[in-house]
Amino acid sequence: MTALSGRPLVAAETWLDRIGIPHSLRWGFLAVLVFMTGNGVESNFISPHMANALGSQAALVPTIIMLYGVAVTVASYLSGALSDLVGPRRVMALGFACWVVFEVLFLFSLGTGSATAIFATYFFRGLGYPLFAFAFLVWINNVAPTKSKGTAVGWFYVMFTGGLPTFGSLFALVFIPTFGGGATGESKTLWASIALVTLGFALVWFGVKEPSGSQRSAPAHESTAKVLTSGLRLLRTEPRVLAGFIVRLINTAPQYGMFVILPAVIGGQLGWTQTQWLMMTVIVYASNIAFNAVFGAIGDKWGWVRTVRWFGILGSALGLLAWWYVPHLVAPGSDWGYWLSVLAGVVFGILLAGFVPMGAIMPALAPTHQGAAMAMYTTAAGGAAFLGAAVVAIVLPWGGNTGVVWAFVALYGVAFALTNFLKVPEDSSRNRQH
Numbered sequence: 378m379t380a381l382s383g384r385p386l387v388a389a390e391t392w393l394d395r396i397g398i399p400h401s402l403r404w405g406f407l408a409v410l411v412f413m414t415g416n417g418v419e420s421n422f423i424s425p426h427m428a429n430a431l432g433s434q435a436a437l438v439p440t441i442i443m444l445y446g447v448a449v450t451v452a453s454y455l456s457g458a459l460s461d462l463v464g465p466r467r468v469m470a471l472g473f474a475c476w477v478v479f480e481v482l483f484l485f486s487l488g489t490g491s492a493t494a495i496f497a498t499y500f501f502r503g504l505g506y507p508l509f510a511f512a513f514l515v516w517i518n519n520v521a522p523t524k525s526k527g528t529a530v531g532w533f534y535v536m537f538t539g540g541l542p543t544f545g546s547l548f549a550l551v552f553i554p555t556f557g558g559g560a561t562g563e564s565k566t567l568w569a570s571i572a573l574v575t576l577g578f579a580l581v582w583f584g585v586k587e588p589s590g591s592q593r594s595a596p597a598h599e600s601t602a603k604v605l606t607s608g609l610r611l612l613r614t615e616p617r618v619l620a621g622f623i624v625r626l627i628n629t630a631p632q633y634g635m636f637v638i639l640p641a642v643i644g645g646q647l648g649w650t651q652t653q654w655l656m657m658t659v660i661v662y663a664s665n666i667a668f669n670a671v672f673g674a675i676g677d678k679w680g681w682v683r684t685v686r687w688f689g690i691l692g693s694a695l696g697l698l699a700w701w702y703v704p705h706l707v708a709p710g711s712d713w714g715y716w717l718s719v720l721a722g723v724v725f726g727i728l729l730a731g732f733v734p735m736g737a738i739m740p741a742l743a744p745t746h747q748g749a750a751m752a753m754y755t756t757a758a759g760g761a762a763f764l765g766a767a768v769v770a771i772v773l774p775w776g777g778n779t780g781v782v783w784a785f786v787a788l789y790g791v792a793f794a795l796t797n798f799l800k801v802p803e804d805s806s807r808n809r810q811h
Contacts, residue, residue, distance in 0.1 A: 397528030397670065399520045404584025405513050410536040410544070412577025416476070416506045417545020418570040421640055421658050422553075422651070426563050427495065430487045439637060439770045441496050446633070446763025448503030453759025455504075456511035457752025458605045465519075466581075466590035468512035473578040476505025477571060484567055510537055511755035513581070516590050518740055518751055527681060530736030531673020535666050542636070543662035548573070550655040594748055608752030617742045618750055620798040621735065625757035626764055627792040628689065628732040631697050631785040633765030638778050643718070648710025657715075661700075661722035668730040676734030685738070686796040688731025694789040696725030701782045741801040764788075 391400040398406060419426070424442065428435035452472070459468045479502035486494035514533050521529035549566055556565035595604040612619050644654035676684040703721035707714025739754035740747035765785075772784045 394525075396532075397521075397525045397673065398532050399517065399529060399587075401587040402513075402517060402520055402585055405516065405581045406532060406536050408577045408579075408581035408584070409510055409513055409533065410539045410577070411580060412473075412509055412574050413506065413537050413540025414544040414548060415540070415570040415573030415575075415577060417541030417543070418548050418573070419545070419567060420542040420636055421546050421655055422549060422563055424637055424640060426560065426567075427487070427499075429560050430490055430495065431492055432490060434492045437492055437496075439766065439773070441492075441499060442637060443763065443766040443770050444496065445499050445503040446760070446766045448500045449507050449762045450756060450760035452504040452507035453511055454608060454752055454756035455605075456508050456759075457515055457748065457755045458608055459508075460512045460515040461595040461607070461748040461752070462593060462601060462604045464589070464591045464593060465512035465516040466585070469509045469578070469581060472505050472508025472510075472512065473574065474505075475508060476502060476574055479505065480567075480571055480574075484564070487564070506541075507755065507759040509578070511758060514736065514755060515748070515751050516587070518736070518747065519589050519594065520587060525677060527676040527734045527737040528670060528673040531670040531676075531730075531733045533736070534669040534673075534730070534733055538662055538669060539666045542658055543666055544659075545570075546655050546658040546662070550652065550659065554652075607746065607749035608756065611743055611746050611749040612753055615743055617798050617800070618739070618753060620795040621739050621742055621750075622753045622757045624685070624690075624792045624795050624799070625732070625735045625739070625754055626760050627788045628693075628735065629729070629758070629761040630765040630768065630788065631693070631782075632729065633762045634769050634781060634785060635697075635700070635765075637766060637769045638773070638781060642778060643704060647704055649715055653715060657719050657722060660719050661726040663726075664723040665726035665730050668727045669733050672730045673733045673737075676737065681734035681738050681741075681801065682796055682799045684734050685732055685799070686793060688728055689733075689735075690731070690789050690793045690796065692728030692731055693725060694786050696721075696728045697782065697785060697789075700725045701779070738799055738801055742799070 393400045393403055424438055427441065428438050431437060452475075456465075456468055456472070459471075479498050483495065483498035483502050486498045514530070517529050517533055518526065548570070549563075552566045552569060553562040556562040556569075595607070599607075612622060640651070640654055643649055643657060644651040672684055672688060675688075699721040700718075704714070704718040707717055736754060740750045743750040768784050768788075769781055772781045776784065
């Protein structure tokens with residue numbers, strides 16, 4: 378649209394734009410929150426629930442979850458590459474379809490106790506949420522202005538983490554006992570999660586009309602194969618993108634790893650209950666929600682890389698150690714010990730938000746190939762689930778739970794060193810201003 382002068386009309390800035398949420402995508406942010414709440418319902422009980430369904434084959438659960446992480450990683454890459462090819466709106470629809478179809482099949486397979494069926498359906502369901510959520514993150518990067526891009530990414534993670542695991546765990550906390558408790562209550566709660574995922578999809582499909590979401594962003598002359606492999610080629614030719622990929626991969630790996638080991642430790646071995654563990658998770662990741670947008674804004678002002686290095690990496694490493702050791706140092710099963718353990722987890726949750734600016738750093742590392750860079754960012758974000766489960770599967774047999782925690786701390790050390798390669802022009806201009 379143009380004015381009589383021939384100049385394009387610019388939409389008036391709304392209060393949402395001023396706080397970093399592009400107004401045209403507003404319903405999409407809510408959609409991510411609702412969809413990821415449905416996806417996150419299972420996050421803190423799926424491991425023991427599958428073990429119960431598998432019976433004598435329960436030892437396969439860590440492997441099943443690790444391979445689920447492989448599916449998440451593949452879909453995370455495709456979310457960026459396919460968004461370049463056909464637009465993020467269509468990719469989100471594909472993610473919704475994958476999630477619902479294979480969730481239904483997965484729930485039926487749990488009833489059979491077949492390890493093969495459980496593995497196959499859970500694996501393919503893992504393609505769903507990355508295609509939905511990370512395609513929307515690509516959409517955000519396409520629409521948000523540079524000056525507030527870090528904040529917009531922060532708001533995305535407010536919604537993403539708000540659903541997985543925070544509101545998802547809260548939903549489980551309320552509905553498992555409502556549906557009768559135990560395995561039956563858990564199963565009915567999983568069925569109910571499908572309604573949340575469907576509502577999330579409806580919000581974005583009918584509520585967001587921003588036109589670029591349905592358009593190809595890759596150059597018209599590039600073949601489908603070239604577009605789909607552009608991220609992998611960028612990883613090979615641009616070392617800084619590779620460094621950023623590894624840092625983002627490490628970012629939330631401990632979160633997914635702790636989902637595997639902590640339910641049995643907090644909700645059993647140390648004298649507390651599953652309900653208390655679920656409540657702890659809600660509180661810990663609620664703190665993360667509150668600070669995702671804050672650290673996005675800090676990154677926009679103080680520097681993206683600085684924020685990641687000192688708050689995200691160093692802070693998260695210290696917070697992770699506190700969340701593991703404090704529950705073991707307090708009196709088992711005590712109320713005061715529980716709340717002190719929750720506080721330690723909150724420290725981890727808050728400082729984990731320090732990684733938010735990575736969503737702005739990655740496309741800035743390859744300004745002429747931003748779509749490919751985002752494909753690798755989303756791959757790393759999804760791959761964190763695989764890495765977290767893989768560290769548990771590899772280290773747990775010989776290092777125990779404590780060895781797993783220190784393995785994650787060592788990975789944070791690697792990420793700290795790699796931040797020396799993450800230099801972007803936007804940070805340089807901020808440093809000159811300060």
